[in-house]
Amino acid sequence: MHSAGLRFNTLITLAIILLGALCAFASVCDHFHRPNVQAHAQVLQINRFRKQLNRDDEVTLTMNISMDLQSTFTWNTKQVFVFLAAEYETPKNSFNQISLWDHIILSKEQAKIEMQIVNKYPFVDQGSNLRGKKVKLVLHWHVMPKTCGMIQDSLFLSDFDLPQAYI
Amino acid sequence: MRSGVMDWQGQKLSEMLMQIMLVVHALVAFVAGYTFSSFQMMLQIFAGGVLLTTLVTVPDWPWYNRHPLKWLDPAEAEKHPKPEPPVSKKKTSKHH
Numbered sequence: 001m002h003s004a005g006l007r008f009n010t011l012i013t014l015a016i017i018l019l020g021a022l023c024a025f026a027s028v029c030d031h032f033h034r035p036n037v038q039a040h041a042q043v044l045q046i047n048r049f050r051k052q053l054n055r056d057d058e059v060t061l062t063m064n065i066s067m068d069l070q071s072t073f074t075w076n077t078k079q080v081f082v083f084l085a086a087e088y089e090t091p092k093n094s095f096n097q098i099s100l101w102d103h104i105i106l107s108k109e110q111a112k113i114e115m116q117i118v119n120k121y122p123f124v125d126q127g128s129n130l131r132g133k134k135v136k137l138v139l140h141w142h143v144m145p146k147t148c149g150m151i152q153d154s155l156f157l158s159d160f161d162l163p164q165a166y167i
Numbered sequence: 168m169r170s171g172v173m174d175w176q177g178q179k180l181s182e183m184l185m186q187i188m189l190v191v192h193a194l195v196a197f198v199a200g201y202t203f204s205s206f207q208m209m210l211q212i213f214a215g216g217v218l219l220t221t222l223v224t225v226p227d228w229p230w231y232n233r234h235p236l237k238w239l240d241p242a243e244a245e246k247h248p249k250p251e252p253p254v255s256k257k258k259t260s261k262h263h
Contacts (some may be wrong), residue, residue: 004227019213165260
């Protein structure tokens with residue numbers, strides 16, 4: 001500690017260790033946070049249900065969705081990625097998941113969403129298994145904190161049956 | 168800013184001050200950030216604390232120099248000659 005350079009070096013080292021500790025404490029706080037997410041989704045209409053030229057089933061839907069993800073935001077949250085997934089079972093694959101719609105929420109004020117949507121991404125099955133299929137709509141969200149790992153969670157919203165015949 | 172000006176007591180004091188100031192600022196920053204739900208505020212307060220601590224403890228301020236070392240007079244030192252250091256070590260190391 002006899003020279004200014006040495007003192008500065010010691011100071012910066014301790015400051016960085018403390019900064020790491022601050023970030024670690026902020027992450028720990030986030031882990032005790034239990035968000036209370038409210039969301040609903042309802043299929044209004046199946047606009048199109050057809051077999052593609054390569055024999056894969058394709059569906060186009062209109063849905064009403066509403067969600068309140070404000071409680072996922074804490075002081076350590078950078079953004080929240082949310083997507084609505086269609087999940088169903090086929091004889092070949094026990095779990096199929098297709099993202100129908102997604103959104104990046106940048107602030108708590110924008111975390112309340114209520115809108116009518118047509119699926120943003122094509123709902124295509126790898127095969128022709130969709131006729132008469134029960135499909136679950138599940139809302140998934142990934143909370144991206146400023147420090148700490150990503151927190152993932154999901155909520156089952158509703159299920160609907162696809163028609164027995166192509167439209 | 169000359170290095171080596173700070174005395175022993177001053178060095179001890181500056182190190183202690185540095186540690187206390189940094190830890191206190193970190194605590195204040197965390198509590199403020201958590202209370203006001205602002206991560207940015209926490210970082211700003213901590214950065215301000217680091218800057219302030221740098222200004223207070225890094226330069227050779229006069230208050231770190233209140234206990235200057237009292238060196239013996241040269242005349243006094245001559246009366247007590249330094250014991251001869253073991254010379255052999257240095258000479259052998261040169262040959263290697």
